[in-house]
Amino acid sequence: MADTLLMTVAAPPPVRRAPVPPLQPRIRRELVDAAAVVAGLGFGAALALPIANETASAYRAPGGPAILFGNITAMGGTWLLLIMLLLAARIPTIESVVGHDRMLRWHRLLSPWPLALLSAHAFLTTVGYAQSARTGTWHQAGVLLSSYSWMVAATASWLMLLAIAAVSIRIARRRIAYDTWWVIHLYTYLAVALSFLHQIFDGSEFVGHQTARTAWIVVWLATAGVVLVSRVGLPVLRTARHQMQVQEVRREGKGVISLILTGRDLDQLGAAGGQFFSWRFLTRGLWWHAHPFSLSAAPTRTHMRVTIKTLGDTTAILARLRPGTRVAIEGPYGVFTDAHRVHNRVALFAAGVGITPVRALLEEIPAGVDVITVVRASKDGDLLFRKEITDLVAHHRGRLIEMVGPRTRNRLDPVNLHKLIPDLATRDVFVCGPDGFANQVEHSARYLGVGSDALHREIFEF
Numbered sequence: 001m002a003d004t005l006l007m008t009v010a011a012p013p014p015v016r017r018a019p020v021p022p023l024q025p026r027i028r029r030e031l032v033d034a035a036a037v038v039a040g041l042g043f044g045a046a047l048a049l050p051i052a053n054e055t056a057s058a059y060r061a062p063g064g065p066a067i068l069f070g071n072i073t074a075m076g077g078t079w080l081l082l083i084m085l086l087l088a089a090r091i092p093t094i095e096s097v098v099g100h101d102r103m104l105r106w107h108r109l110l111s112p113w114p115l116a117l118l119s120a121h122a123f124l125t126t127v128g129y130a131q132s133a134r135t136g137t138w139h140q141a142g143v144l145l146s147s148y149s150w151m152v153a154a155t156a157s158w159l160m161l162l163a164i165a166a167v168s169i170r171i172a173r174r175r176i177a178y179d180t181w182w183v184i185h186l187y188t189y190l191a192v193a194l195s196f197l198h199q200i201f202d203g204s205e206f207v208g209h210q211t212a213r214t215a216w217i218v219v220w221l222a223t224a225g226v227v228l229v230s231r232v233g234l235p236v237l238r239t240a241r242h243q244m245q246v247q248e249v250r251r252e253g254k255g256v257i258s259l260i261l262t263g264r265d266l267d268q269l270g271a272a273g274g275q276f277f278s279w280r281f282l283t284r285g286l287w288w289h290a291h292p293f294s295l296s297a298a299p300t301r302t303h304m305r306v307t308i309k310t311l312g313d314t315t316a317i318l319a320r321l322r323p324g325t326r327v328a329i330e331g332p333y334g335v336f337t338d339a340h341r342v343h344n345r346v347a348l349f350a351a352g353v354g355i356t357p358v359r360a361l362l363e364e365i366p367a368g369v370d371v372i373t374v375v376r377a378s379k380d381g382d383l384l385f386r387k388e389i390t391d392l393v394a395h396h397r398g399r400l401i402e403m404v405g406p407r408t409r410n411r412l413d414p415v416n417l418h419k420l421i422p423d424l425a426t427r428d429v430f431v432c433g434p435d436g437f438a439n440q441v442e443h444s445a446r447y448l449g450v451g452s453d454a455l456h457r458e459i460f461e462f
């Protein structure tokens, strides 16, 4: 690595480490497996319901096949829509295993399907009923809209879902402010509620089938309950109980501040170093939107710290927050924690403000674990928490590697990374930083044999 501006700050002689207790299976993965099985079985049952209700004569009648497939697609699309809501609901037990970013990734991967199925439902049902009535499709669409009680609401719901999907496409999403996108996204709940009323009052699976209708209402109420408890109930309760407020705004460097927050019984939140909260600062102009920030120090009973790079409108205002400002919280979230470690050796990689969760995590890794920490910055002065990191690494009797200089001269490609940490494959890798940096570390680590369960990445963008 002769041509890099690589500086090894602390590389102690080999040490005899205190034995670390074997890692416990601390993560309840079986909960996620059970939830996946329920979701799959429910999907199967939703598809089967219209088939079970079908009679041979109805199927053979004009329009029969189109109507049947229209009903199947309606049930399948709606079920997937409910799963999407649950994936975005931040259900604590599932989030603590899977991680919020991965749940959102699944939410996004799933998103085209409900819309495609519900669009197919609208088309097939209209065509089917037109064939049955031996009339034109457009004429039949008018008849359906005027003669079914909740059909107008269902059409509005479908158009809303189309609009929400359009603004969520990557190219469109980049062009609109995050907060605008978020407010538009909230209309999903209204769209889903409108489609529910259409199903219950107009759906042939439910009209005159009381058991099926009751079961479907229970499924919806359970989904609404889980969403309300996770997204509203828990945050409101935690905010009221822990009474958090800003104690101090501290300048850490150019464009970087730390907020020192106080509160009551913060240890009861069960937060760990490396996790993040969604923070809502209850002051004019800020109260209505929450922003995710990672803890930059392990939480104590009375204090938490977050460290923020002032990028856009909100983060710039945060630098001017007054001590005493009340703070509403949602969380803790995230799986970038020591509880997810699978080896007794770790390599931590951080760049820029990505140092925040790494710094907090370092504090919570047990003393006997073999720690290598790599921090990267373009300039010497950009290295955040230099003294804190040096002290924590020294406490672990670990190795701290500071890489300072232009990105092109500090590449962590597989060759360089292997020279730097030859036993990387036997370590957990934790990485947080700008996409280019984190992608390269992740790619190189995988190439060098780090398994998926040992590779942990915190992404600062949803």
Ligand SMILES: Cc1cc2nc3c(=O)[nH]c(=O)nc-3n(C[C@H](O)[C@H](O)[C@H](O)COP(=O)(O)OP(=O)(O)OC[C@H]3O[C@@H](n4cnc5c(N)ncnc54)[C@H](O)[C@@H]3O)c2cc1C
Pocket: 177, 178, 179, 276, 289, 290, 291, 292, 293, 294, 295, 306, 307, 308, 309, 310, 311, 312, 313, 314, 315, 316, 353, 356, 357, 459, 460, 461, 462
């Ligand atoms: C899990 C996680 C942990 C994070 N931890 C930190 C941290 O410790 N320190 C830090 O400086 N930054 C952190 N961020 C990034 C931080 O949340 C955004 O930079 C910040 O919200 C930008 O707000 P803004 O209004 O100043 O910028 P804007 O210019 O409005 O937005 C810049 C970008 O930030 C993202 N963003 C904005 N608002 C939100 C929001 N409410 N939710 C999610 N993303 C949003 C969007 O991608 C947007 O394009 C974290 C992000 C995530 C997802």
